[in-house]
Amino acid sequence: MMILNDIRFQWRHRFYFVYLLVCSLYLLLLHFIPSEYKETVAVLLTFSDPSALGLIFAGGILLLEKDQGIQDCLFVTPLRLREYLLAKAISLSLLSILAAWMIHGFSLGMPLSPIRFTVGVMLTSSLFTLLSIGIVVRTQTVNGFILLSQLFSFPFALPLLHLFDIGSRALFVFFPTYGSLLLIGTINRPVSSMETIYAVGIMMIGNTIAFLWAKHSFQQRVLLGITKGKST
Amino acid sequence: MPTMNQAVSNPVIDPVIEVDRLQFSYPGTGSRILHGISFTIARGDIFGFLGPSGAGKSTTQKVLIGVLKGYDGRVKVLGEEIRDTRSGYYERIGVAFEFPNFYSKLSVLENLKLFRSLYTGETEEPIKLLEQVGLADAAHLKVSELSKGMKMRLNFCRALLHRPAVLFLDEPTSGLDPVNAKIMKDLILERKAAGTTIVITTHNMHAAEELCDRVAFIVDGQIKLIDSPRELKLRQGESKVRVEFMEGEIRKSEDFPIDDLAQNERFLQVIGRHKIETIHSLEASLEQIFIDVTGRTLT
Numbered sequence: 183m184m185i186l187n188d189i190r191f192q193w194r195h196r197f198y199f200v201y202l203l204v205c206s207l208y209l210l211l212l213h214f215i216p217s218e219y220k221e222t223v224a225v226l227l228t229f230s231d232p233s234a235l236g237l238i239f240a241g242g243i244l245l246l247e248k249d250q251g252i253q254d255c256l257f258v259t260p261l262r263l264r265e266y267l268l269a270k271a272i273s274l275s276l277l278s279i280l281a282a283w284m285i286h287g288f289s290l291g292m293p294l295s296p297i298r299f300t301v302g303v304m305l306t307s308s309l310f311t312l313l314s315i316g317i318v319v320r321t322q323t324v325n326g327f328i329l330l331s332q333l334f335s336f337p338f339a340l341p342l343l344h345l346f347d348i349g350s351r352a353l354f355v356f357f358p359t360y361g362s363l364l365l366i367g368t369i370n371r372p373v374s375s376m377e378t379i380y381a382v383g384i385m386m387i388g389n390t391i392a393f394l395w396a397k398h399s400f401q402q403r404v405l406l407g408i409t410k411g412k413s414t
Numbered sequence: 415m416p417t418m419n420q421a422v423s424n425p426v427i428d429p430v431i432e433v434d435r436l437q438f439s440y441p442g443t444g445s446r447i448l449h450g451i452s453f454t455i456a457r458g459d460i461f462g463f464l465g466p467s468g469a470g471k472s473t474t475q476k477v478l479i480g481v482l483k484g485y486d487g488r489v490k491v492l493g494e495e496i497r498d499t500r501s502g503y504y505e506r507i508g509v510a511f512e513f514p515n516f517y518s519k520l521s522v523l524e525n526l527k528l529f530r531s532l533y534t535g536e537t538e539e540p541i542k543l544l545e546q547v548g549l550a551d552a553a554h555l556k557v558s559e560l561s562k563g564m565k566m567r568l569n570f571c572r573a574l575l576h577r578p579a580v581l582f583l584d585e586p587t588s589g590l591d592p593v594n595a596k597i598m599k600d601l602i603l604e605r606k607a608a609g610t611t612i613v614i615t616t617h618n619m620h621a622a623e624e625l626c627d628r629v630a631f632i633v634d635g636q637i638k639l640i641d642s643p644r645e646l647k648l649r650q651g652e653s654k655v656r657v658e659f660m661e662g663e664i665r666k667s668e669d670f671p672i673d674d675l676a677q678n679e680r681f682l683q684v685i686g687r688h689k690i691e692t693i694h695s696l697e698a699s700l701e702q703i704f705i706d707v708t709g710r711t712l713t
Binding site for chain 2: 183184186187190191194195250251252254255256257258259260261262405406
């Protein structure tokens with residue numbers, strides 16, 4: 183139920199409208215890219231799209247909720263923290279999937295492996311959403327959040343180097359985002375079952391660690407923060 | 415004058431909340447906020463925590479609502495030790511914070527429906543609750559379009575959505591004009607009449623006087639006194655009536671002992687011969703009692 187509530191919140195705050203604009207810009211960009219680079223750029227865009235969406239939107243949503251003073255009201259209901267976090271991750275993953283399919287549907291057509299592609303987008307989006315939640319609870323301002331989010335997310339972008347043949351594969355296999363690139367790369371390149379298992383596995387591990395980190399951070403900094411309010 | 419221990423020793427019939435030697439320090443701060451407070455609250459009572467900012471009343475309430483669980487001592491609400499409670503506890507209690515915060519882009523009704531969806535037990539129809547608090551016409555307005563008084567009533571509705579047995583209200587009349595404050599007080603008394611146990615945290619003495627069956631004065635993390643406002647006022651006040659009257663063109667005032675007032679010749683003479691402007695019994699105000707007992711003001 184909280185997932186639907188989050189989708190409604192995102193809809194009312196025009197997140198979907200903003201993302202329609204972003205998708206249009208992506209489509210425009212892809213239109214002008216020469217065909218020999220188009221597929222690489224598409225992988226790059228598809229990777230950065232759910233990453234940025236999760237990273238920026240989740241932080242934005244939490245800052246909006248904080249601004250509206252909603253969180254203390256939510257946590258004196260039976261809502262559990264894990265339900266709250268998963269609802270954010272799932273609702274934004276759905277938006278990411280919608281956006282990714284829109285971009286590809288209108289530019290490159292059907293990916294080679296639609297299921298792997300969808301799973302890749304979904305797990306990338308949820309990873310960055312959870313990462314974003316862990317980050318945003320450490321800041322008080324939008325500027326602080328933007329700065330910290332760049333700092334925290336930078337290591338996750340390193341596997342992109344491999345997309346441009348920089349560095350060996352062994353350097354990146356422990357990054358969950360390497361798994362993202364493998365699955366999202368199924369736009370134009372088939373991956374084996376073993377690669378798929380590895381990619382889903384490493385992303386699941388990444389998501390689990392990000393979830394535990396976000397949960398702990400939220401517990402310590404928001405729920406205890408509520409309790410440390412000015413009035414005693 | 416009753417002390418904390420005397421108040422605690424008075425047995426409460428059918429207690430819903432039992433607190434025994436509650437101590438609390440915020441993690442990492444080292445300084446203790448609550449110093450072993452004890453009290454009980456009976457089913458269907460309105461109980462008020464009164465104290466200045468920083469006294470520990472909000473911390474006490476946060477322990478009671480299960481937000482702070484790292485306490486020492488014993489705290490039982492509806493038979494459950496608070497540190498052992500899980501999310502199901504919130505099916506049984508309702509909480510209205512001082513600031514009526516809602517999803518500002520959603521309508522009044524959408525907000526209530528959203529919060530209602532978080533409960534698994536039986537819930538009220540939001541529109542019926544809105545009718546009860548006079549907000550039915552505002553059901554489709556965005557929350558950001560409501561006045562403070564309307565938001566406070568909506569805040570109250572949200573706390574009632576799941577028919578809680580115990581209601582915790584933080585400064586329920588804060589920032590309200592007299593008309594809206596009266597509406598809120600009437601709503602609270604209606605819930606009491608329906609059998610709900612209500613715990614109020616406030617520094618508004620007048621609201622406490624009008625609403626509470628018993629009040630606890632909290633200062634520096636300790637309860638200095640627990641009693642009913644009426645008892646306190648009578649016991650701490652002077653047993654006198656003050657008469658203000660006109661003697662010719664001059665306004666005068668005289669105090670008379672309440673005992674044997676009907677036989678007091680001077681009193682009879684004053685009320686018989688002069689134009690009376692006011693007659694008041696001189697019971698103490700709750701605010702004055704608070705100052706006398708704690709040596710502190712409420713601001």
